[in-house]
Amino acid sequence: MRQNPSFALSDVGEIRRLIEQNPWVTLVSSTDAGLVASHYAVLLDAERDDLTIVGHVGKPDDLIHGLGERELLVVVQGPHGYVSPGWYGDVESVPTWNFVSAHLTGIPELLTPEENLEVLEQLVTRFESGMPQPRLMWAPPNDPEFVRRLEKGTTGFRLTPTRVVGKRKLSQNKPDEVVETVIVELEAGTSPYADPRLPAEMRRDLETRKAAR
Template sequence: MRQNPSFAMTDVTELRRVIARNPWATIVSGGEEGLVASHYPVLLDPARDDLTVVGHVGKPDDRILGLGERELMLVFQGPHGYVSPNWYGDVKAVPTWNYVAVHLSGVPEVLSTEENLKVLDDLVRHFESRLPKPRSMWEAPNDEAYISALEFGTAGFRLTPTRVVAKRKLSQNRPDNVVEAVIAELEAGGEYGQPELAAEMRRAHQARVAARG
């Protein structure tokens, strides 16, 4: 992802927020047969306060990704959406796409059986906790044999990135009135309504306004 200084995200707290809210990651690796990509949920490591993440892949994906053998890139895609030039008012403009994205790169550590089981358990608890009747990984009818087979078919990993590229392209290069107009269009629904992107734009815009005093 080409970086643009005016759109760069560098604050670790903000990066962690984006990752936590968008855990469905694209895992990219370059092997002997070219680029490959897999898609898995990935969580921030609960034992760390940096950008270290943990997750798992199936054993077939482990082989094509080369887990622990070479650098991987994890791509987290935040809110995104189309922006019409009509929303800018009567000025010269072309269509664009606003978005938030975080790329973490590094060589991951392959986890032990015990660590992998904890990551699998944490993943289940993380997503099940939102439900009225959450079901844990160890809950019946699952039994120890089933959980062992599940773990055997996966490879857990921990990645502390050695390279981070993050971008928040949210019309920061436009006047305040244009930013507000784009937010209003995204909030209004319609063909290109995108309330999550509108909320992300409003959050970033309010922070910029506050920083200006």
């Protein structure tokens, strides 16, 4: 991802927040057969306060990616959306796309079966917790044999990135009043290509920048 100093996202806390709120990621590997991409959910490692993530892939994706043997690129995509040049007023301008994203790169560590079970349980707990009647991994009608059989079909991993590129492009290069207009247009649903979380992210960023002046 090409970096621009005006849009750089380097704060670890903010990137952790991005991962926490956007756990569905893209895994990319360069293999002898070419580029390979897969999509899985990940979590921040609960025992670390850095950008270490844990997750799993279904077999044989572990072999396809060469998991644990070569670099893995993890693409975390946050809120994003189209910004019309018409929102800038009567000035020369072109369309753009606002977004928040981070790329984490490193060689993942493969987890033991027991560690993988713990991560699988954490994933289920995380995403079932918001359901009206959560079905946790070990809860009936699942029995231990069923759960352990499922684990054998997956490979767990832990990735501590050795390279991180984060980008937050939220109209920071525009005057405050223009940013406010873009936020209002996005909140009104004017663009059909917008994540409804985007205007809230833009407002949070704008207020942070104002407070720092």
